[in-house]
Amino acid sequence: MLTVGTVQLKNWLILAPMSGRTNLPFRLIVKKMGAGLVVTEMISAVGLSRGQSKTSTYLDTHRAERPIAAQLFGFEPDTIATATRIATEKGVDVIDINMGCPVKKVVKTGSGAALMRDPKKAGKVVAAARRSTSLPLTAKIRAGWSPEEANALEIAKIVEGNGADGLCIHPRFASKGFSGRADWTLITRIKRALRIPVIGNGDITEPSLALKMRSVTNCDGVMIGRAALSNPWIFKQILELEEKGSFATPDLDDRYKLIMEHYAFLLQYLGENRATNIMKGLLLLYTKNLPHRKYLKYLVSEIDGRQTLMSIADRYFGFIRRETAGEG
Numbered sequence: 001m002l003t004v005g006t007v008q009l010k011n012w013l014i015l016a017p018m019s020g021r022t023n024l025p026f027r028l029i030v031k032k033m034g035a036g037l038v039v040t041e042m043i044s045a046v047g048l049s050r051g052q053s054k055t056s057t058y059l060d061t062h063r064a065e066r067p068i069a070a071q072l073f074g075f076e077p078d079t080i081a082t083a084t085r086i087a088t089e090k091g092v093d094v095i096d097i098n099m100g101c102p103v104k105k106v107v108k109t110g111s112g113a114a115l116m117r118d119p120k121k122a123g124k125v126v127a128a129a130r131r132s133t134s135l136p137l138t139a140k141i142r143a144g145w146s147p148e149e150a151n152a153l154e155i156a157k158i159v160e161g162n163g164a165d166g167l168c169i170h171p172r173f174a175s176k177g178f179s180g181r182a183d184w185t186l187i188t189r190i191k192r193a194l195r196i197p198v199i200g201n202g203d204i205t206e207p208s209l210a211l212k213m214r215s216v217t218n219c220d221g222v223m224i225g226r227a228a229l230s231n232p233w234i235f236k237q238i239l240e241l242e243e244k245g246s247f248a249t250p251d252l253d254d255r256y257k258l259i260m261e262h263y264a265f266l267l268q269y270l271g272e273n274r275a276t277n278i279m280k281g282l283l284l285l286y287t288k289n290l291p292h293r294k295y296l297k298y299l300v301s302e303i304d305g306r307q308t309l310m311s312i313a314d315r316y317f318g319f320i321r322r323e324t325a326g327e328g
């Protein structure tokens, strides 16, 4: 179990914030798969503080996904303070500050990973959020801006010193994007240096690696991003592996059920057009490693609405089922 401030999670597994991905429908799916905490996409503190309606929809949540963390990005302490108050009033359970995003349009404003280049500002941002909420507060950092500015340990201590209740580290330099391997030894060093819970993140591509990260780094929690996009079952699989020493992989029926469930959530929250467009991509992701991908890609290109999507999913799964049963 992992406790962040006053919030007790049911386990130590966390869905990483991923912009364009960790929307409400996906978070509901991942929660069902057993994640102890889910995080929103990063949300602009400026957008929230200006009352932009599109930005505030990122704070829409459902009780079934709680506890939930809202991740905010910004650079101006007063704006972060306002956004923190707004998110708190909206009913999230944890506030997380993004200090790791390397995307140009974010860092050019001084937000995201750019905050790591300005430790004083980073401290002020955390302090401002701390003053503005009684909810647990966390920050997500990188190894530093670049190998020449490898200051994760300094920033981690600043985050803790300014009242945060937890820290997540994705140990890659912002300047390196996703290239190379995440340096788990940095997670170990940060864990040794802090009293607050430390969450490790980076390169958990299969269930055993989550257990390995925890045992080699001694981190309190593990955060999973990209692997969950094609394999949301990973949370369940890690928990099963921890408990029983092995885990089940999803069969055809599990995959079909997941597709239908995810599509139903997308339809409910995003409407038919957006839901169907997103689901076209998800159909290919959730069928990764299944046969006849070319056929499926061809079928997906024919999808133009709810009805075609449903019938194409049925057609593809029916085809594979018959083939697996030896009738293909």
Ligand SMILES: Cc1cc2nc3c(=O)[nH]c(=O)nc-3n(C[C@H](O)[C@H](O)[C@H](O)COP(=O)(O)O)c2cc1C
Residues within 6 Å of the ligand: 016, 017, 018, 019, 020, 021, 041, 042, 071, 098, 100, 101, 140, 170, 201, 202, 203, 204, 223, 224, 225, 226, 227
């Ligand atoms: C599509 C995508 C969007 C992301 N968006 C965010 C974000 O909004 N905030 C953030 O802190 N990190 C973001 N990340 C980084 C992830 O949270 C995570 O740190 C990274 O993917 C490493 O973990 P992984 O190896 O498990 O994927 C994003 C990553 C991806 C792939």
